[in-house]
Amino acid sequence: MNDKQMINCPVCQMKFIPRTFYPDEAIFSTHGGKKLSGFNGYISSKTIKPQEVILSSWITYCPSCNYILRFVKEIVRKEKIIAQKSTSQDVNDKYNSYYHGFPYGDYSQHLKELTKTVKSKIEEELEELNFSAWENLYSIDDNFKFLVRFFANLEQYCDSKQGMVNDKSMTNKIKRLELPKDIEITLLQLNNIKDGIVRGDYELSGDDEENIDKILVNFVLYLIKKHVQPIIDKKQLEKEFKFITHEDFELEIKSFLGNYLFSNFNNDPSSNKQIRLFLSNLYKEIEIE
Known part of the structure; x- marks a missing residue:
């Protein structure tokens, strides 16, 4: 054949x-x-x-x-x-x-070949970003330990992937990432909370705990969008596989990312909702940009 x-x-x-x-x-x-x-x-x-x-x-x-x-x-x-x-x-x-x-x-075999190639690139990108370090945070129940590990991972990401090793201020690192405003504000607040707990002069409120519960998935989804989006861009599809429809390709990629996210970050209904919203808007965001 x-x-x-x-x-x-x-x-x-x-x-x-x-x-x-x-x-x-x-x-x-x-x-x-x-x-x-x-x-x-x-x-x-x-x-x-x-x-x-x-x-x-x-x-x-x-x-x-x-x-x-x-x-x-x-x-x-x-x-x-x-x-x-x-x-x-x-x-x-x-x-x-x-x-x-x-x-x-036939068409199904070409679609399978394309998605296999793209999935492999996505897996390589996630491995290079050391996503397992973010996945492991879900096993931490203590909020303070979670914040310490989360910001240690964030510092590692900023230094190794964004070239901020000479900037010792976590506040500056967060601002230089040019994150969506809601994520940036939450990270700045949680970083201050973490420092306050270290000093012993701060106690977590209910709103703080809610932000802690949501920040991991929110930030992970941001990282996926930032680093995976160029791989799944439709312009790449049009270059090599003009005869594959965008709709079929989208379904395959969303299914792959959905399986990954739901298996690693689906510990509560809030995460479930965040992931579903992310997947439904994934290609809308790509088209807009």
């Missing part, structure tokens, strides 16, 4: 990727007047049996001119079989059937 090759229509000369291939079985008339398909139909046929017959075909059509193209799916051949340790007269006829798969890669 030519996985990556496009079909050239012999009528209109358009090159295309088949949406799919459909089986088409040959029908044979038996001595009893029945209509049978496939090997049994060929064997039971009342007509003279040719040495070679196509039992079934793969068919598809040109999306431009609707010309139907046929490719061999199954063929039967009448072959001479000579038994071992026998005389030259010991020759028997045998019918052998040969099956052929899709002659070209």
Whole structure:
């Protein structure tokens, strides 16, 4: 099978990727007047049996001119079989059937190839960002320990990925990230709260605890949007896979990211809502930008 090759229509000369291939079985008339398909139909046929017959075909059509193209799916051949340790007269006829798969890669296979490539790039990006360090924060129940680890991870990200190693102020690092305002304000507040707890002059309020519960998923979703968005941009899709529809590609990528996020950051209904909103707006945000 030519996985990556496009079909050239012999009528209109358009090159295309088949949406799919459909089986088409040959029908044979038996001595009893029945209509049978496939090997049994060929064997039971009342007509003279040719040495070679196509039992079934793969068919598809040109999306431009609707010309139907046929490719061999199954063929039967009448072959001479000579038994071992026998005389030259010991020759028997045998019918052998040969099956052929899709002659070209169809739409689903090209979509699978594209999404496999993109998923691999996303996984590499998440690994490079050390996302496991953020995932592990969900196992911390103590709010103060969570804040200490969270800002340690944030400092590592700013220094290693954003080149802020010489800036020792966490407040400056947060502002230099150019985050969405709601995330920036929450991070600045939580950083001050963490410092206040260290000094021993601050106690967490209910609003503080709510912000702590939400900040991990909010910031992780921001990181994914920032670093994964260039990989899943539709402009990249148009360069290499013009025949794949955006809607199908989006569904595959959203499903992949959804499985990742729900398996790692879905400890409460609030996270669930945040993730679903992020996925539903993912490509809307890309289009706007």
